[in-house]
Amino acid sequence: MNLPAETQTVSRPTRPPAPRPTTQMMIGCFAIPLLVAVSLGVVFMMVRANASASLTVPTKQILLVRLAPDETAPLLARFGEGRSLKITGRTSDWRWLEVELWDDQRGWTLRPLDILVWQLRAPETTPTPADAQAVSVTPVAEEMITIPAATFTMGSPPGIGEDDERPAHLVKLAAFELDRTEVTVGQYWQCVAAGACAAPTADSSADEPHYLNDPIFDNHPVVNVPWLEASHYCAWRGKRLPTEAEWELAAGWDAERGAKLQWPWGNEAASGPVNVGDTSLGKAAAVGSQAADKSPLGVLDMGGNVSEWVFDWYKVDYYSVADETNPIGPTNRRGEGTGRVVRGGSFVDSLEQARIANRGHQAEEYGYPSVGFRCARDNDF
Structure with missing residues (x-):
């Protein structure tokens, strides 16, 4: 039978209980940073996988290759922009790179500042005394x-x-x-x-x-x-x-x-x-x-x-x-x-x-x- 309108009961949908504040904090503090860390790790691994064992001289720069990782060491070679050299080693701080030259020679060059460490791949190398010495040439006077x-x-x-x-x-x-x-x-x-x-x-x-x-x-x-x-x-x-x-x-x-x-x-x-x-x-x-x-x-x-x-x-x-x-x-x-x-x-x-x-x-x-x-x-x- 029909009940009077004023006596009808209206059913309402039931809402799920709101998460407790501690649950939200756990998601925000642990799950999201974990996802970010995993993503960055994947990116880093991909970058390292593509890191190069060669060095290309940047535009408008020259690369000076020396007998030892020291800016006062004798000069072995110079290379202009666009030249590519094979990297055979590095110092622990990545400031100097050991590169392969010709006739089984190797030398050291400062890493160009616009080439980042993660772009390169090289084993840490302990500099050893060179077997051969660089030849010193007295410059011709400009006259x-x-x-x-x-x-x-x-x-x-x-x-x-x-x-x-x-x-x-x-x-x-x-x-x-x-x-x-x-x-x-x-x-x-x-x-x-x-x-x-x-x-x-x-x-x-x-x-x-x-x-x-x-x-x-x-x-x-x-x-x-x-x-x-x-x-x-x-x-x-x-x-x-x-x-x-x-x-x-x-x-x-x-x-x-x-x-x-x-x-x-x-x-x-x-x-x-x-x-x-x-x-x-x-x-x-x-x-x-x-x-x-x-x-x-x-x-x-x-x-x-x-x-x-x-x-x-x-x-x-x-x-x-x-x-x-x-x-x-x-x-x-x-x-x-x-x-x-x-x-x-x-x-x-x-x-x-x-x-x-x-x-x-x-x-x-x-x-x-x-x-x-x-x-x-x-x-x-």
């Missing part, structure tokens, strides 16, 4: 030769040389200064360490795979340097690249005779060894070591050793429109200039290619194993 102002005939007359050397034409140059030797490996690495130059594009030379790494070659001409980086180096030294006309004057002008020579040493084959042609060593030599390769003005290695970047863009017929006073070469607009001019012979060239008036050119964005450079400076005194 400049003053080239007096002069008017000379640039290029070659008909019947001598290539088409791009003609027409022979008078050029008037103001006085300037020029490096006595080519820029050395050791000098260039100073610019890299200062952050003003990029590392050479490759480590090897024509015959030596570690030419740019091993300090034993510090007094040899630097190679594998693109034109722009050569320009950066000269600017860092407060200098500039010489113009093509300046280079030719310094290489062959004989003020006593009032004439330009065929080669820096004269108009005949050199009386002593020069690093080009039949007397080539087949590789770059220490700068200034070929005594016969000396210009009348006292500049060294302009006939051989390595060829050299100069300032000018290359244009095959530029001499027909060249400025008479202090020329700086053609512009690079509308294809007028193709690459940058390279002057002087090298250890891979014939004697004919080492003639003072001979012109070469290379793409400026690359470095080459037989091309180096030297710097010039205006003479304002």
Whole structure:
């Protein structure tokens, strides 16, 4: 039967009892931290599993490898950005890493600060006295030769040389200064360490795979340097690249005779060894070591050793429109200039290619194993 509305009982759903405060505290204090710890542990294990046993030199940095884990220890090698080295050990604090070099050599380098410990994998190693000692090289002094102002005939007359050397034409140059030797490996690495130059594009030379790494070659001409980086180096030294006309004057002008020579040493084959042609060593030599390769003005290695970047863009017929006073070469607009001019012979060239008036050119964005450079400076005194 139906009961009056006022006597009907309304059933309500039953709620579960609320957790006791102690239960909530246990969940918050133990379960959640445990889950976080487990997650972090899994991530750490994955990172460690992918840790590397090799070291890649970071961008715009150089790695100095020493005989012992000590910043005063003798230098064994240098490496530029992007180079990869195998890690063979570490100190207990991970500050120093032992790396593998060449010929079974190992050395120590400071761990780059932007490479974290967990990114690397290496056993702790106790430094031991080295069997071999690093070779000490006395740096070549940076010296400049003053080239007096002069008017000379640039290029070659008909019947001598290539088409791009003609027409022979008078050029008037103001006085300037020029490096006595080519820029050395050791000098260039100073610019890299200062952050003003990029590392050479490759480590090897024509015959030596570690030419740019091993300090034993510090007094040899630097190679594998693109034109722009050569320009950066000269600017860092407060200098500039010489113009093509300046280079030719310094290489062959004989003020006593009032004439330009065929080669820096004269108009005949050199009386002593020069690093080009039949007397080539087949590789770059220490700068200034070929005594016969000396210009009348006292500049060294302009006939051989390595060829050299100069300032000018290359244009095959530029001499027909060249400025008479202090020329700086053609512009690079509308294809007028193709690459940058390279002057002087090298250890891979014939004697004919080492003639003072001979012109070469290379793409400026690359470095080459037989091309180096030297710097010039205006003479304002």
